[in-house]
Amino acid sequence: MTEVPPILSASAVTIGYGARTIVDDGDLVIRAGERLAVVGPNGAGKSTLLRALTGVLVPRSGVVHLCGDPIGSVHRRAVARTIAVVPELADLPFAMPVEDVVALGRLPHEPPLNGLRPVDIAAVDAAIDRVGIGSLRRRDVRELSMGERQLVFIAVALAQAAPILVLDEPTAHLDIRHQVEVMELLVELNQRDGTTVLAVLHDLAFAAHFFPRVVVLDHGRIVADGSPFEVLDAGRIRAVFGVDPALVRLPVGAA
Amino acid sequence: MTATTVTRDIAAGVGARLRHRPLAIGLAGVAALVVLLVLGVGFGSVRIGPLEILGVILQRAFGIDIGVTWSPATEAIVWDLRLPRVLTAMIIGCGLAVAGATFQGLLRNPLADPYVLGTASGAALGAAIAVLLPIQLLFVEFGLLHGLAFLGALVSAWVVFRLGGTSGGGGLTRLLLTGYAVGSVLAALLTMAMYVSGVELRQIFSFLLGGLGGASWTRLLVATPLIVGACLLIMARSRVLDGLLLGDAAAGHLGFDVRRERGILLGLASMATAAAVAISGLIGFVGLVVPHVVRLAVGPQGRRVVPLAAILGAGLLSAADLVARLLGDVPVGVVTSLLGAPFFLFLLRRSRSGYEL
Numbered sequence: 001m002t003e004v005p006p007i008l009s010a011s012a013v014t015i016g017y018g019a020r021t022i023v024d025d026g027d028l029v030i031r032a033g034e035r036l037a038v039v040g041p042n043g044a045g046k047s048t049l050l051r052a053l054t055g056v057l058v059p060r061s062g063v064v065h066l067c068g069d070p071i072g073s074v075h076r077r078a079v080a081r082t083i084a085v086v087p088e089l090a091d092l093p094f095a096m097p098v099e100d101v102v103a104l105g106r107l108p109h110e111p112p113l114n115g116l117r118p119v120d121i122a123a124v125d126a127a128i129d130r131v132g133i134g135s136l137r138r139r140d141v142r143e144l145s146m147g148e149r150q151l152v153f154i155a156v157a158l159a160q161a162a163p164i165l166v167l168d169e170p171t172a173h174l175d176i177r178h179q180v181e182v183m184e185l186l187v188e189l190n191q192r193d194g195t196t197v198l199a200v201l202h203d204l205a206f207a208a209h210f211f212p213r214v215v216v217l218d219h220g221r222i223v224a225d226g227s228p229f230e231v232l233d234a235g236r237i238r239a240v241f242g243v244d245p246a247l248v249r250l251p252v253g254a255a
Numbered sequence: 256m257t258a259t260t261v262t263r264d265i266a267a268g269v270g271a272r273l274r275h276r277p278l279a280i281g282l283a284g285v286a287a288l289v290v291l292l293v294l295g296v297g298f299g300s301v302r303i304g305p306l307e308i309l310g311v312i313l314q315r316a317f318g319i320d321i322g323v324t325w326s327p328a329t330e331a332i333v334w335d336l337r338l339p340r341v342l343t344a345m346i347i348g349c350g351l352a353v354a355g356a357t358f359q360g361l362l363r364n365p366l367a368d369p370y371v372l373g374t375a376s377g378a379a380l381g382a383a384i385a386v387l388l389p390i391q392l393l394f395v396e397f398g399l400l401h402g403l404a405f406l407g408a409l410v411s412a413w414v415v416f417r418l419g420g421t422s423g424g425g426g427l428t429r430l431l432l433t434g435y436a437v438g439s440v441l442a443a444l445l446t447m448a449m450y451v452s453g454v455e456l457r458q459i460f461s462f463l464l465g466g467l468g469g470a471s472w473t474r475l476l477v478a479t480p481l482i483v484g485a486c487l488l489i490m491a492r493s494r495v496l497d498g499l500l501l502g503d504a505a506a507g508h509l510g511f512d513v514r515r516e517r518g519i520l521l522g523l524a525s526m527a528t529a530a531a532v533a534i535s536g537l538i539g540f541v542g543l544v545v546p547h548v549v550r551l552a553v554g555p556q557g558r559r560v561v562p563l564a565a566i567l568g569a570g571l572l573s574a575a576d577l578v579a580r581l582l583g584d585v586p587v588g589v590v591t592s593l594l595g596a597p598f599f600l601f602l603l604r605r606s607r608s609g610y611e612l
Contacts, residue, residue, distance in 0.1 A: 105509070
C-alpha cells in the first residue's frame with residue numbers, strides 16, 4: 001500500500017479551557033480515504049479533540065494541519081469546503097422546511113449574494129436522497145422527532161460535499177434500524193465516494209463492526225489507535241470504560 | 256394517510272407556492288407603497304387629489320410641468336408638510352422592521368425587537384437629558400434631543416454588546432440578559448429624570464409615545480442614508496443570518512467568523528434603530544411583528560425576509576400614521592398596536608396547521 005499524505009493531522013496538541021486541560025499532548029494522523037472512530041468514556045475529550053481538528057478551537061500548544069497547512073492559516077470558508085461537520089441538534093427559532101435547512105450546507109459554496117445555483121440545488125437533492133428523508137422535504141424541522149432531525153442534520157453536512165466528514169455521536173437519537181442505516185451510509189460514502197470519515201461513537205460494537213480504525217481516548221490522552229481487533233481487547237475495555245467486557249458484544253475476533 | 260397529514264400537506268403546498276413567489280409579493284408591496292404615498296399625502300384636514308399631488312411632486316422634484324394647476328397652499332401642504340411626513344414614516348418603518356428581523360435572527364429569539372439591546376431606554380434617557388438640560392442647541396433643525404437620543408441608543412447597544420457579547424455556549428442568553436439589565440438601569444434613570452422634570456414631563460412623554468409630527472426634509476435627509484445604508488448592508492449579509500439560525504457552532508463550521516459577523520450585524524441594526532428613534536421617538540410593534548408576518552408568508556430565508564420586511568414595515572407605518580392623523584393625531588404607536596396586533600393574531604391562528612412562527 002502506498003503512503004497517502006495526511007489530509008488532517010494533530011501534532012502534540014494540548015487543548016484546554018482556562019486552567020483545565022482537556023486533551024493532553026495528542027497526536028493523530030488521518031489520511032485521505034480513511035474511516036476512523038473515536039471512542040472513550042464521557043469527558044475523555046473526544047468532542048474537544050474534534051473541535052480542535054475542525055479548526056473552531058485553537059489548541060493551547062501543538063498544531064493541526066489540514067492538507068499540509070496549519071488549519072489556522074486556512075480561510076474559514078475554505079476549511080468549510082474541506083471539512084463538513086454534522087451540526088449538533090439545534091432548536092431552530094423559526095419554522096423552516098427541511099429542504100431549506102439542508103440547503104444551509106451549501107453556504108460555504110454558494111456566492112454570498114446570488115444564493116443557490118443549480119449545482120447547489122442538485123447537491124441538496126442528492127443529500128436528501130442519500131439520507132432517505134425525501135418524504136420530509138417540506139415539513140417544518142421543528143415538528144420532526146429527534147431522530148428525524150438527526151437525519152436532517154446529517155444531510156446538511158452531506159450537502160456541504162466536503163472530502164472530510166466529521167460526526168459527533170451521529171446515532172444518539174436514532175432507533176436501531178436508522179443507526180445501522182447511518183453506519184452503512186458512512187461506509188458507503190467512504191468506500192464509494194472516497195470521503196474521509198471521522199466519527200465519535202459511544203457504541204463500541206458499531207465502532208468495531210463498521211470502522212477499520214479505532215482511536216481510544218481516556219482522560220484526555222490517546223491510549224490506543226489501530227484496528228478494532230488490536231484496540232478493543234477485554235483488558236482495555238475494563239480499564240478505560242470500567243465495565244465487564246462481556247457486556248460489550250463485539251464482532252467475532254475483536255474481543 | 257391520516258386526515259391531519261393531508262391537511263398539513265395542503266397547508267404546506269399553499270405555503271410552498273407562496274414561498275416561491277417572493278418577487279411577486281415584493282412588486283405588489285412596492286405598488287402598495289405608491290398607493291399609500293398618494294393616500295397619505297392626499298388625506299388630512301384638507302383633501303388633495305392624486306393629480307395635484309403628482310403635479311406638485313413632479314414640479315418640485317424634477318421641474319416637470321404636467322399641466323395641472325394648484326394653489327400655493329396646496330403646494331405647501333403637499334411638499335412641506337405631508338410628503339416628508341409620509342416618506343419619514345416609510346423610512347422609519349423600513350428601518351425598524353429590518354432591525355427587528357436582524358435581531359430576531361441573530362439572537363435566535365422570536366421575541367426580540369429593535370429595542371432588545373437597550374436602545375429604547377438609551378434613546379429615551381438621552382432625550383430626557385436633552386429636555387432637562389438648560390441649553391437650547393439647534394443645528395439645522397437638529398436639536399439636542401435628536402443628537403442625545405441617537406447617541407443614547409448607540410451607546411447603550413454598544414455597552415450591552417461589550418458586556419454580554421461572547422460567542423459560544425450561553426452567549427446569546429447572556430447577551431439578552433445583559434440587554435435587559437442595562438435597559439433596566441437606563442429605565443430607572445429615565446424614571447428619575449421624569450420625576451424631576453416638572454413641566455418638561457410632557458415633552459419626554461411625547462418622545463416615549465413616538466410620533467411622526469416632527470418630520471421634515473432635513474431630518475429625513477439625514478436619517479435616510481443611515482437607515483437605508485444599514486438595511487442594504489444587512490440585506491447583503493442575509494445568508495449569514497440564515498447560517499446563524501443553526502447556532503454558533505454550526506455557523507462556524509459553515510465558514511463564518513461568528514463573533515465578527517454578529518458584531519457587524521448588531522452594529523448595523525442598532526444604527527438603523529438609533530436613527531429611527533432619534534427622529535420619531537419610540538414606536539413599538541412594527542419591529543417585532545413585521546418580520547413574523549413576512550416569515551409566515553415566505554418562510555425564514557433571510558434573502559426574502561429582509562427586503563420584504565423593509566417593504567411591509569414601510570407600508571405598515573405609513574398606513575398607521577395616516578390613520579393616526581385621521582383620528583386627530585393620536586400617537587402612531589397606539590394605531591400600530593391596535594390595528595396590527597389583531598391582524599397578527601388572525602395570521603397566527605390561521606397558520607396553525609402549517610408553518611408556525
